[in-house]
Amino acid sequence: MLELVVKQGVNATPMYQVAKESNVAIGTIYNYFKDKEDILCQIYKMIREDFGTILILKEENQNPEDVFKKYWVDLFHYYVSNPYAFHFYEHIAKAPIIPIELIEETKIHYRPHAAFFWKGIKEGFLKDMHITLLVQIAYSNVVAAVHLKLNGVLPMTNDQIEQASNASWDAVRRINN
Amino acid sequence: MNKKQRILLTMLELVVKQGYHATPMSQVAKEANVAVGTIYHYFETKEKIIEAIFLMVYKDLSIVLLTNSNPRATYKKQFTTMLYNMFHYFTSNPLAFYFIEYVGVPPIISPETVKQTVPFYTKITDFFFKGITEKRVKNMDEILLMKLCYGLISSVVKLKIKEELPMHQKQIDQSIEACWDTIKYSDNKLFT
Numbered sequence: 596m597l598e599l600v601v602k603q604g605v606n607a608t609p610m611y612q613v614a615k616e617s618n619v620a621i622g623t624i625y626n627y628f629k630d631k632e633d634i635l636c637q638i639y640k641m642i643r644e645d646f647g648t649i650l651i652l653k654e655e656n657q658n659p660e661d662v663f664k665k666y667w668v669d670l671f672h673y674y675v676s677n678p679y680a681f682h683f684y685e686h687i688a689k690a691p692i693i694p695i696e697l698i699e700e701t702k703i704h705y706r707p708h709a710a711f712f713w714k715g716i717k718e719g720f721l722k723d724m725h726i727t728l729l730v731q732i733a734y735s736n737v738v739a740a741v742h743l744k745l746n747g748v749l750p751m752t753n754d755q756i757e758q759a760s761n762a763s764w765d766a767v768r769r770i771n772n
Numbered sequence: 773m774n775k776k777q778r779i780l781l782t783m784l785e786l787v788v789k790q791g792y793h794a795t796p797m798s799q800v801a802k803e804a805n806v807a808v809g810t811i812y813h814y815f816e817t818k819e820k821i822i823e824a825i826f827l828m829v830y831k832d833l834s835i836v837l838l839t840n841s842n843p844r845a846t847y848k849k850q851f852t853t854m855l856y857n858m859f860h861y862f863t864s865n866p867l868a869f870y871f872i873e874y875v876g877v878p879p880i881i882s883p884e885t886v887k888q889t890v891p892f893y894t895k896i897t898d899f900f901f902k903g904i905t906e907k908r909v910k911n912m913d914e915i916l917l918m919k920l921c922y923g924l925i926s927s928v929v930k931l932k933i934k935e936e937l938p939m940h941q942k943q944i945d946q947s948i949e950a951c952w953d954t955i956k957y958s959d960n961k962l963f964t
Contacts, residue, residue, distance in 0.1 A: 755916060
């Protein structure tokens with residue numbers, strides 16, 4: 596299903612095709628899922644849970660720059676090794692296909708991550724701006740790098756990954772002029 | 773507006789709203805108020821229409837980016853002017869923005885078509901090369917530099933369009949300042 600909706604779009608993916616390509620009877624799908632929307636929601640939940648595991652802060656005492664870069668690089672690798680999840684999450688998974696309630700409910704997986712940004716703003720090692728804006732800026736840099744890699748525009752060697760995550764750290768860290 | 777333009781703009785609106793695969797030519801013909809045969813007179817296939825829209829939007833953007841550019845201004849000023857232009861272009865042309873983000877991407881758009889946009893952006897690419905040579909920006913692949921900037925602006929445009937943030941002037945300024953910090957020269961050995 597994930598593969599089909601990414602390739603064809605939600606509207607152009609009928610249930611009978613999902614059944615055919617996953618080699619099960621249509622009735623079997625309805626045993627597990629209420630409808631197409633239900634499957635999409637389950638995929639969405641799965642990806643958000645994955646984020647939860649990637650974005651866990653492992654060591655409390657690390658310096659913020661290392662923590663940030665670790666988030667960055669781990670998320671980059673997750674997306675690069677799960678390209679369908681990436682396309683789904685970036686291009687398909689949005690309201691109203693995914694209900695607002697589910698989006699809100701699964702935000703719980705971001706808590707440790709959000710805590711890092713709150714702390715940074717409060718303690719002054721990150722830029723003082725709306726947290727949503729700050730998180731979005733950091734996230735956008737990862738997404739940009741993933742696009743380059745998945746679309747074959749750049750090889751995204753380890754050096755390039757390091758450069759990009761370093762540039763991204765400059766984007767969010769407080770710089771005193 | 774001539775028929776060809778009408779077809780392009782109708783298609784643009786439909787693919788953004790419904791998706792590429794869910795937009796049949798018959799509907800485009802109907803809503804653009806032309807015969808299906810007329811469409812095929814201008815474009816061989818649906819792919820060709822999408823390609824034409826893709827080139828139109830990217831050309832448009834490349835012109836908009838350089839609006840008010842002043843070669844005598846500081847490097848930073850020239851850079852941030854481009855970013856303000858980009859932000860305003862996307863927020864005032866959401867159809868073009870959604871097209872670039874969701875439709876005009878691989879595999880719908882082939883690498884050959886992407887290559888055709890390169891000449892539109894030579895001035896901008898040169899601007900980045902100059903920045904690298906003059907140690908104004910980080911010494912890294914210019915494509916990576918440009919993509920980081922583009923990605924940053926497009927993601928804050930999304931915050932605005934989806935009404936997740938008001939993106940008032942201060943937030944726009946903060947985003948563009950962060951973008952400058954992203955590319956700004958660093959003597960870190962990573963960039964040597």
